[in-house]
Amino acid sequence: MTVRRQDIWVDFGLSGLTKWFAGPWAGEATEEEIVAGAADWGDGAYAATLLQDAQRLLESPVPTPVIALLWRAATGLPYDPDAVRRDERAWLGDIVRICAERIRRDEPSFTPVPPEPPVDGPLREAVLEEIRQAAPAVRDAVRAGGAEVVDALERVVVEADPDLGFRLFLRVLKAHLVPVTESRYQRYHELGERFGYHELVVDDGTLQSVPDPD
Numbered sequence: 001m002t003v004r005r006q007d008i009w010v011d012f013g014l015s016g017l018t019k020w021f022a023g024p025w026a027g028e029a030t031e032e033e034i035v036a037g038a039a040d041w042g043d044g045a046y047a048a049t050l051l052q053d054a055q056r057l058l059e060s061p062v063p064t065p066v067i068a069l070l071w072r073a074a075t076g077l078p079y080d081p082d083a084v085r086r087d088e089r090a091w092l093g094d095i096v097r098i099c100a101e102r103i104r105r106d107e108p109s110f111t112p113v114p115p116e117p118p119v120d121g122p123l124r125e126a127v128l129e130e131i132r133q134a135a136p137a138v139r140d141a142v143r144a145g146g147a148e149v150v151d152a153l154e155r156v157v158v159e160a161d162p163d164l165g166f167r168l169f170l171r172v173l174k175a176h177l178v179p180v181t182e183s184r185y186q187r188y189h190e191l192g193e194r195f196g197y198h199e200l201v202v203d204d205g206t207l208q209s210v211p212d213p214d
């Protein structure tokens with residue numbers, strides 16, 4: 001099934017998956033069951049974007065501990081450098097497998113192929129600029145580990161995919177109630193349009209918009 005990204009009216013891919021893990025049902029299902037539920041959302045509309053994000057991050061040079069840190073931040077979990085975690089890269093491989101299995105229900109011959117090269121140039125620089133401008137507010141809101149989270153977001157933008165990096169950045173802002181000035185809020189929507197998002201991907205009602213300072 002081919003679905004246009006702008007028609008997916010919820011946050012999608014790995015950034016959207018973090019919201020599934022932050023929901024009240026997260027403690028009632030296994031991690032694989034949550035991923036399978038996300039991949040099946042909208043009759044499978046979600047599976048391709050989730051698979052592509054997982055592939056990009058899996059194949060990137062972003063270190064595994066950085067992926068683990070950013071996952072915790074995007075789901076709203078506190079920073080814990082001593083937490084015993086699963087192998088995040090092995091888990092990304094599991095996500096690819098689960099999504100491919102879901103796609104095969106509609107396309108039996110489907111075989112995952114390497115994703116297309118990510119966008120680069122002006123869009124990458126625009127995302128980096130927004131992350132850097134929001135960095136003080138992110139550090140204040142996330143507190144322990146906030147500086148590391150900012151660095152992790154930048155690494156995903158540069159070393160994996162600006163598109164995924166921007167969506168994870170938005171998810172961190174939402175998960176930690178980071179205040180966003182109205183001018184930045186508008187720029188985020190403009191960037192979302194350039195990436196081809198539905199407007200609700202940028203803000204589903206949980207971004208904390210505040211007036212610009214006088």
